[in-house]
Amino acid sequence: MPDHPHTACWFYERFDMNIRKIHHVAYRCKNAKETALWYQKYLDMDLVLSIAENEVPSTKAPDPYMHIFLNAGSGNILAFFEIPSLDEMGRDPNTPDWVQHLAFEVDTMDDLLGAKARLEADGIDVVGVTDHAIFQSIYFYDPNGHRLELAVNTDTPLMMQKLDEVKWDMIEEWDKTKKAPEHARWMHDGSYADLK
Secondary structure, three states: OOOOOOOOOOOOOOOOOOOOOOOOOEEEEHHHHHHHHHHHHOOOOOOOEEEOOOOOOOOOOOOOEEEEEEEEOOOOOOEEEEEOOOOOOOOOOOOOOOOOOEEEEOOOOHHHHHHHHHHHOOOOOOEEEEOOEEEEEEEEOOOOEEEEEEEEHHHOHHHHHHHHHHHHHHHEEEEEEEEOOOOHHOOOHHHHHHOO
């Protein structure tokens, strides 16, 4: 039995499967070529593979598509589908646009600020730098309307220890009240300087 009643999803029997990493994450795009060039220009992601079919292999649906794969670093792949035969792509109207996003980690604050400057120089709106205590980030949209985030870690071992200690207590309280627990208020009230 795990140390904590919530550790490792204690309520069901586990089986031995080792997920190594996310193989790829796929989204829809308006134009595959424009998307590939945009990600290369602004996020230094090279096109590594293009696949095109007139029939979907898994469903056999007759939907011609272009499927592109971009190198997101460290073995991570970001993929897109262009599907011209379907209605114009949209988004879930019941989900705020700040919720669904892709976040990419960069090495340094200089990298973050350099990306912000490059985007803004070409007229792309950027929100931030936003202080999340354990990381700093900027937000912007790609040509398809997908919200993106670039983040640089600014955490300390003590910060992460404090967050680890309360993670399940926070979820339990949230599950009962649906109000933000105060266990890690230091992340938002500016007092995290004490944990550096």
